[in-house]
Every structure is written in C-alpha cells, then in structure tokens.
Amino acid sequence: MTASTFRAEHTTAGLVPAQGAYGAPATPSGFRYPSLTTTVPKELVHRAAVAEVMLTDWWREGETRFAMQGQWPRGHSFFTPVAGHHDPLIAAETIRQAGILLAHAEFGVPLGHQFLVSDLDVTVDPRHMIVGDTPASLDITVDCPDVRMRGTSLAGLRIAVEIRRDGEIAARGGGALASIAPPVYRRLRGARADAMQRVLPLTAPAAPQLVGRMSPTDVTLTPVGEADRWQLRVDTRHPVLFDHPLDHVPGMLLMEAARQAAAAALRRPVMLPLSITNEFLHYVELDAPCMIEARRDPSRDDRVTVSAYQDDAVVFRSTVVAARIDG
Structure with a gap:
C-alpha cells in the first residue's frame, strides 16, 4: 500500500577529523556534514x-x-x-x-x-x-x-x-x-490531449492596478466591456502557472483569476483573501474561450462568488472572502 519515505542522508560537519601522523587528517572523508535543508x-x-x-x-x-x-x-x-x-x-x-x-x-x-x-x-x-x-x-x-x-x-x-x-x-x-493512470487519462482526454497545439491567441490583460497585480504578465483576466465579467487570459508561456506543458488550464490559474476578479469586483486593488474555497467541476480547455463572472454578496462587503463558464457550462466556482487592508 505504501512506498518508502524519501530520506537524503548527508555527511555531518563540525566533527573533529580522525588524526593521522603529525596531526594531519587520516583521510579527507573525516569531515561530515549535518543534514542540510533541501x-x-x-x-x-x-x-x-x-x-x-x-x-x-x-x-x-x-x-x-x-x-x-x-x-x-x-x-x-x-x-x-x-x-x-x-x-x-x-x-x-x-x-x-x-x-x-x-x-x-x-x-x-x-x-x-x-x-x-x-x-x-x-x-x-x-x-x-x-x-x-x-x-x-x-x-x-x-x-x-x-x-x-x-x-x-x-x-x-x-x-x-x-x-x-x-x-x-x-x-x-x-x-x-x-x-x-496514463491509459485512462489518454482515453479521458481523447483529442484534447494535444490541446497545446491549438491554444487560443493570447488576449490583452486588464489593467494590473485594477486586479491587484503589478505586472501585466501576471494578469489572468481580459476585459470584455461588461461589468464584473472577463475572458480568462491564458498565457501558456507563464513560467509559474505553466511550469511545464499542460493539456488544460491549471487549477492555480483559475484560483488566481478568482482572486483577481474578486479584487476588481470589490474595487480593492490591495486585497488580501482570508479564505478561498474552490470547486473544479470540469477540465477547462485551452482551445475555447472561458468566461469569468464575479458576483458580490449583497449582504456582505467582503465576499465574492466567482464562476467560470466554457461552452455554456459552469466549469469552476470559487468563493473569496477578503480582509480589510488599508492603503
């Protein structure tokens, strides 16, 4: 049921080396290092x-x-x-x-x-x-x-x-x-498995200062001319969100889009989420537009529900609760 727990054994430093003739170390391997962080x-x-x-x-x-x-x-x-x-x-x-x-x-x-x-x-x-x-x-x-x-x-x-x-x-x-398992995943994804070859053109970012970002490179929303509604911006060259090639939109990109949509909907460029609750309902594909919608809780000024739609179906849902940050 289980695999062996990984351990890296390191030599230990700081010990007095074995002494040879005339006080010289007996062997270079006399020094050992403590377990080092990796x-x-x-x-x-x-x-x-x-x-x-x-x-x-x-x-x-x-x-x-x-x-x-x-x-x-x-x-x-x-x-x-x-x-x-x-x-x-x-x-x-x-x-x-x-x-x-x-x-x-x-x-x-x-x-x-x-x-x-x-x-x-x-x-x-x-x-x-x-x-x-x-x-x-x-x-x-x-x-x-x-x-x-x-x-x-x-x-x-x-x-x-x-x-x-x-x-x-x-x-x-x-x-x-x-x-x-890989064979099951290939059957599950079917033709979508080579979606990296059919990625939609990269869309323009929203203004970073409106979604709590400093750089346009990290913006995951594209304006569509409607209040609290955007197209998901998918940059497959992003070195963190796409740390390696994927055949679908990664969950972390969707969570970041939810955070940015909440910041924009609350009109809080500096927005620290206290909690983010996420449901990943379907794979979000790279070759079709995905729309992001934010809805503020009418009874609270710190809660936003964010939904993602693709091909008229809800594919992702997130609830973001924000802390109050001055400045």
Missing part, C-alpha cells in the same frame, strides 16, 4: 522547477497522518506579498503539493499518473502570514480522513492540512484528488 524531489509534487517546490521534508506519524516541513520565500516571482503578507495562494500551492507528494511517496502512485483535483480550499490568519526578515519556516500536519483504494492501488484521497509558523497556525485547508 526540497523534496520536484517530480513528487509535479513541478519542473526546483524553485517552485515549497516542501522540504516529510514523515509518517500514523496510518493516515503525516508531518511535513516547508518554506516560503520572502519574495516570489508570482506569489508576491500582499500588503506585507505572504500571498494566501502560496499556502494553497503548498496544500496542493502536499496531497500529490503523499499520493506518490506514501500511497504508491507511480510517477506518470495524473491527478484530478475536485476541490481545494485555504483559510489564512493574517497575523501569522506577515513577511519577516527571513523565509517562513513551516511545520505542516496532514491528515487523510478519506483514502479510497481500488484493489491495492490508490483511487483517491482527501487531505486536511494545518500550516504552522513558530507554533501558530498560519493557514488551514485541504482538498480531494483522484489518481488517473
């Missing part, structure tokens, strides 16, 4: 760039309970700080990586399998999301309350995650994913 293998979290890996270690604490360590950089090319806080979407990405890591490393899903994420949510405590003088060191606990097997193979699992900084909970969240 990321988990990028392949185990479906990332091509090591810089995009947020997890540094993990171990099993029970049958369905695991501990992990991670790190968030003080600055990131895409998950940029919001009013001095770490971007809540970096917490969502950490949760996503945790689920995929466990599926491969602890539940035996072979590399090359695909994962279908049906839902993902994250809630943050702004007090413990403030960017400090050093990168944020994370202690993460992951419970798997629902593990579904198909014979001896993992069919899917649900995870519940707590991310702590200095002993305090900075973020909570979770989600569910299903494992799909």
Whole structure:
C-alpha cells in the first residue's frame, strides 16, 4: 500500500577529523556534514522547477497522518506579498503539493499518473502570514480522513492540512484528488490531449492596478466591456502557472483569476483573501474561450462568488472572502 519515505542522508560537519601522523587528517572523508535543508524531489509534487517546490521534508506519524516541513520565500516571482503578507495562494500551492507528494511517496502512485483535483480550499490568519526578515519556516500536519483504494492501488484521497509558523497556525485547508493512470487519462482526454497545439491567441490583460497585480504578465483576466465579467487570459508561456506543458488550464490559474476578479469586483486593488474555497467541476480547455463572472454578496462587503463558464457550462466556482487592508 505504501512506498518508502524519501530520506537524503548527508555527511555531518563540525566533527573533529580522525588524526593521522603529525596531526594531519587520516583521510579527507573525516569531515561530515549535518543534514542540510533541501526540497523534496520536484517530480513528487509535479513541478519542473526546483524553485517552485515549497516542501522540504516529510514523515509518517500514523496510518493516515503525516508531518511535513516547508518554506516560503520572502519574495516570489508570482506569489508576491500582499500588503506585507505572504500571498494566501502560496499556502494553497503548498496544500496542493502536499496531497500529490503523499499520493506518490506514501500511497504508491507511480510517477506518470495524473491527478484530478475536485476541490481545494485555504483559510489564512493574517497575523501569522506577515513577511519577516527571513523565509517562513513551516511545520505542516496532514491528515487523510478519506483514502479510497481500488484493489491495492490508490483511487483517491482527501487531505486536511494545518500550516504552522513558530507554533501558530498560519493557514488551514485541504482538498480531494483522484489518481488517473496514463491509459485512462489518454482515453479521458481523447483529442484534447494535444490541446497545446491549438491554444487560443493570447488576449490583452486588464489593467494590473485594477486586479491587484503589478505586472501585466501576471494578469489572468481580459476585459470584455461588461461589468464584473472577463475572458480568462491564458498565457501558456507563464513560467509559474505553466511550469511545464499542460493539456488544460491549471487549477492555480483559475484560483488566481478568482482572486483577481474578486479584487476588481470589490474595487480593492490591495486585497488580501482570508479564505478561498474552490470547486473544479470540469477540465477547462485551452482551445475555447472561458468566461469569468464575479458576483458580490449583497449582504456582505467582503465576499465574492466567482464562476467560470466554457461552452455554456459552469466549469469552476470559487468563493473569496477578503480582509480589510488599508492603503
């Protein structure tokens, strides 16, 4: 049922080397180094760039309970700080990586399998999301309350995650994913599997200052001349959202579009989400327009529901709750 937990053993520094004649080290290998921090293998979290890996270690604490360590950089090319806080979407990405890591490393899903994420949510405590003088060191606990097997193979699992900084909970969240073997995925995707060859032309970005972004490169919405409605802007050359080639729109792009749509709908260019709850209802294709619509909660001034439509069907839905940030 499980695969061996990954461990990298390192030599240990700081020990006095064995002494040879006249006080010289007996052998060059007398020096040993302590266990040094590194990321988990990028392949185990479906990332091509090591810089995009947020997890540094993990171990099993029970049958369905695991501990992990991670790190968030003080600055990131895409998950940029919001009013001095770490971007809540970096917490969502950490949760996503945790689920995929466990599926491969602890539940035996072979590399090359695909994962279908049906839902993902994250809630943050702004007090413990403030960017400090050093990168944020994370202690993460992951419970798997629902593990579904198909014979001896993992069919899917649900995870519940707590991310702590200095002993305090900075973020909570979770989600569910299903494992799909390569032949099944090819049948499922059919002709869409080569969608990278039929990507729609890149559309113009909305004004970055209206959607909480600094650079047009990171804008995921294109104006269509209607209030609180946009076309999803899909840039398959984006180095983070498309860290590697995909045959569909990645979930993180949809979550970012929801965050940007909420910022625009609330008229808050500086908008720190307190929570984002997401449902991924269908694959969002690269070769057809996808429309994004935002609807403010009439009873609250901090909640926005964002829906994505493709071919007249709802393919994604998100609820964003915003914190009040002055300035």
